[in-house]
Amino acid sequence: AQSVTQLDSQVPVFEEAPVELRCNYSSSVSVYLFWYVQYPNQGLQLLLKYLSGSTLVKGINGFEAEFNKSQTSFHLRKPSVHISDTAEYFCAVSDPRARGGKLIFGQGTELSVKP
Amino acid sequence: NAGVTQTPKFQVLKTGQSMTLQCAQDMNHNSMYWYRQDPGMGLRLIYYSASEGTTDKGEVPNGYNVSRLNKREFSLRLESAAPSQTSVYFCASAPEPSYEQYFGPGTRLTVT
Numbered sequence: 001a002q003s004v005t006q007l008d009s010q011v012p013v014f015e016e017a018p019v020e021l022r023c024n025y026s027s028s029v030s031v032y033l034f035w036y037v038q039y040p041n042q043g044l045q046l047l048l049k050y051l052s053g054s055t056l057v058k059g060i061n062g063f064e065a066e067f068n069k070s071q072t073s074f075h076l077r078k079p080s081v082h083i084s085d086t087a088e089y090f091c092a093v094s095d096p097r098a099r100g101g102k103l104i105f106g107q108g109t110e111l112s113v114k115p
Numbered sequence: 116n117a118g119v120t121q122t123p124k125f126q127v128l129k130t131g132q133s134m135t136l137q138c139a140q141d142m143n144h145n146s147m148y149w150y151r152q153d154p155g156m157g158l159r160l161i162y163y164s165a166s167e168g169t170t171d172k173g174e175v176p177n178g179y180n181v182s183r184l185n186k187r188e189f190s191l192r193l194e195s196a197a198p199s200q201t202s203v204y205f206c207a208s209a210p211e212p213s214y215e216q217y218f219g220p221g222t223r224l225t226v227t
Binding site: 032042043046094095098099100103 | 119146148155156157158160163165171173205207209211212213214215216217218219220221
């Protein structure tokens with residue numbers, strides 16, 4: 001069975017500093033990978049996705065993620081964060097060959113950007 | 116495009132009452148999903164519909180039923196609400212199973 005582990009539940013960082021949110025997954029098959037952001041009292045918004053092709057994926061709001069198959073990781077990075085990036089971030093994985101195509105979500109990482 | 120819409124936004128129920136949460140999408144997506152989100156537990160899948168005419172149980176289906184009314188609409192019903200069902204409920208849709216899901220704004224439900 002697939003699982004997703006987000007290695008940090010909370011990440012505090014100062015404005016304009018770089019940030020990395022870590023995500024590891026367990027799967028014996030090829031997967032699709034996603035990062036979502038949730039601002040307070042809102043639904044989840046897709047930041048970026050990896051389906052195939054280049055392992056470096058660029059998303060919205062200056063975020064990018066790198067798919068590393070050998071390490072089964074999909075870490076999210078941003079070179080310089082803003083106060084407005086304060087939110088909860090979720091990593092998710094799906095198996096394109098599985099029935100129903102469910103997404104398996106990690107527990108989330110709270111990013112807190114301080115001035 | 117409105118994307119994924121959910122009604123109501125907020126609801127308070129007494130134990131034992133029933134209600135239906137409505138979800139609609141205007142993106143012509145085949146797959147639709149219902150999740151609940153609780154503090155410290157992430158998102159948990161309640162039911163999903165991989166395509167029109169099919170529904171399947173997710174991780175936490177007990178106490179819920181669903182109806183895929185047509186390609187656009189996917190409703191979630193609580194037959195006899197319990198305090199353990201106090202949560203934020205999200206509906207999502209995807210063009211096909213396994214692809215990226217698009218989420219609605221959520222329904223905040225409190226059962227007293």
